[in-house]
Amino acid sequence: MGVAERKTRERADREHRITAAARLIAEREGWPAVTIRRLADEIEYSQPVVYSHFENRDAIVTAVALEGFGELAKALRKAAHRSGDRGKAIENVAMAYLTFARQHPALYEAMFTLPTSLRFAEADTKPELKDGFAALASVVAPSRSDVEVATETFWAALHGLAELERSGRIRKSARDQRIALVVRGLLDS
Numbered sequence: 001m002g003v004a005e006r007k008t009r010e011r012a013d014r015e016h017r018i019t020a021a022a023r024l025i026a027e028r029e030g031w032p033a034v035t036i037r038r039l040a041d042e043i044e045y046s047q048p049v050v051y052s053h054f055e056n057r058d059a060i061v062t063a064v065a066l067e068g069f070g071e072l073a074k075a076l077r078k079a080a081h082r083s084g085d086r087g088k089a090i091e092n093v094a095m096a097y098l099t100f101a102r103q104h105p106a107l108y109e110a111m112f113t114l115p116t117s118l119r120f121a122e123a124d125t126k127p128e129l130k131d132g133f134a135a136l137a138s139v140v141a142p143s144r145s146d147v148e149v150a151t152e153t154f155w156a157a158l159h160g161l162a163e164l165e166r167s168g169r170i171r172k173s174a175r176d177q178r179i180a181l182v183v184r185g186l187l188d189s
Contacts, residue, residue, distance in 0.1 A: 008184050017043045019063050026106035062116040068107040069128040073098050074081050076135035089139045090183045094158055101162035
C-alpha cells in the first residue's frame, strides 16, 4: 500500500471516529452535548483536526444523517423482503420505520430535525437519501400510477407517527391499529 492510499484510509478512519463519537454522545446526552471541542476530546485529536474533516458541527450532523439514511434504507429493504404479500410488505416496512425511529432517537433527530444541507427530490440528492425513498417506494409501487406522491404520503404518515410516538403524544398501544389504517389507505386508494 502506497503513502497516498494509507493517508486516504487514515482520513476515512478519522472521519468515521468523529461521526461515531458524535452519535455516541448524542445518544447518551443529546445533540446539544455534541460540540467540536467535545468530539476532539473524545477521539483524542485536536480541534483543528476535527475542523480539517468537517467545516462545522452541522457538517458532522449531515454526515451522521447520511449514515442514518443508509441504515434506514437497509432496514426497510430487509422488512420489505420478509413478505410476498403487498399489504404485509407495507406493514413490515411501516413497523421497521417506527422501530428504527424508536431505537435510534438521536440518529433520527439528525436525519429529520436538526439543520443539515441534505435535500430530497432534487437533481443533486445524495444516493443514501434516494435509496431510503426507493425502499419505501418499493412497497408502494405495485399497481400505483402515482408512486412518488403515494410514497411521500406514506413517508409523511410514518414520520408523523414516529414523532408523535417519540414525544409521547399518542398511545404506543394503538400502533398496530394505526399501521393497519395506513396500509388500508394505500391499498384502497
